[in-house]
Amino acid sequence: MVQALNPSSAERHRSVPLQETITRIPGYPRKLVIFKIPASSYWWVRYYADKHIYKRTTKTESKREALEAAKRFYDDINFRMRGGNFEGIPNDVNAAEVVPFRKVCKLLLESEQAKVDRKQQAELTLKNSELRFDKLILPFFGHMDILTINYKVLDEFLQKISKLEPKLSVSTVSNYMGLVRKVLQHGARHGYLEHLPEFPKVGVEDRPRGWFNVGEYKTITKVSKQLAGKRMEWRYHGEAEESTYFCEVGGRLGPNDRLIKRYEMTKDLPDLIVFMVNSYIRPTDIRNMQHKHVEIIRREWTYLRLTLPPSKGHSFPITTMPWAVKVYERICRRQELELGRPVKPDDYVFMTQAKSRDNAMKKLAKQFDILLSITNLKVSNIGEPRTMYSLRHSCIMFRLMFGRAVDTLTLARNARTSPEMIDRFYAAPLQGEMNVGELQSKRRPRPWE
Secondary structure, three states, X not given: OOOXXXXXXXXXXXXXXXXXXXXXXXXXXXXXXXXXXXOOOOEEEEEEEOOEEEEEEOOOOOHHHHHHHHHHHHHXXXXXXXXXXXXXXXXXXXXXXXXXXXXXXXXXHHHHHHHHHOOOOOHHHHHHHHHHHHHHHHHHHOOOEHHHOOHHHHHHHXXXXXXXXXXXXXXXXXXXXXXXXXXXXXXXXXXXXOOOOOOOOOOOOOOOOOOOOHHHHHHHHHHHHHHOOOEEEEEEEOOOOOOEEEEEOOOOOOOOEEEEEEEEOOOHHHHHHHHHHOOOOOHHHHHHOEHHHEEEEEOOOEEEEEOOOOEOOEOOOEEOOHHHHHHHHHHHHHHHHHHOOOOOOOOEOOOOOOOOHHHHHHHHHHHHHHXXXXXXXXXXXXXXXXXXXXXXXXXXXXXXXHOOOOOHHHHHHHOOOOHHHHHHHHOOOOOHHHHHHHHHOOOOOOOOO
């Protein structure tokens, strides 16, 4: 709390200002100063008003930040005096204290960890945020008082990360700026900021994901079934690091070949491919999907109702295509044989015997990468890289191409996304020729025509 100075003689020598550090604030009364004392490495602020001396620590070792904190302290003291609160300032308020960006960032990460604990956010999302904070954000903003962060400072950071080599994509730069905004928003919620500064505009770069057309989908499905149960070797060929290839175990090594690692191709892979292309789910859903989340519906229509944990802020149940039911029943039969018992509600639908869910996803991702390498489908004809996420993209594209009168809102709700995301990313490759039948269709004549 702010108090009149009355130090005891025993500790006076530790709290007496160091004369060489006493600094007045330009444009403010001479009785407002900042200084250092032997007992602390922080700058302090002192102000004499109405026969009282008030002082506070700024909690910063930066002189520039201490000068700004002194100005806030001066305004706060005078505001309270004009409001009749002369006798003192509440203990929980320190207008002179510098609140470092690093401190608010720590509070934010604690809040994000709580979301992970409540299953409201994926742990991987939090880890990615922590990596970005440590890599670029905290080295630039960490020591700054959040009240000194304005448009100019934010623009300096934007220019700095925009000039990095290798060059960051527009979406990555936007993600960095979004994390900075998130910290300042968290500071405002805790009362450290009255309002957010204006942010420089980064721009938008839409990068639609690669997908598989019908022929490519048939190819990866067929080859994945052929590879199921086999062991593959990843090898270097020659000296160039990019010259790698996959082959079945047992093939002879050439004079310039070197074995890197062996991988087992599982029966989960072909089932995963067909299931994802018929169910709209994301790879993160595969990670979390247990049998208790799956319900077979047999009515007028046959489908799976997937009541999965929330993902990307959406929690709507997902309705699958009919073929997903056949795949799921096949998975259940296979797991019963492998486990020697009926499947349990808490068993995972894919890679149920993996050591951990991280291990399960790594194995599936690597198997899928091997499949794409063997089929030469890692990159689309227009240069778009393909991953497991491309299976979800293919599912949505097939509905847009072959579905009859499927409105975008219904599709977006079922795929746990928004109509805007459907239009900007998933439907970006959609061309008129793909739906030429719809374009050339005619209305039926009305009775009075």
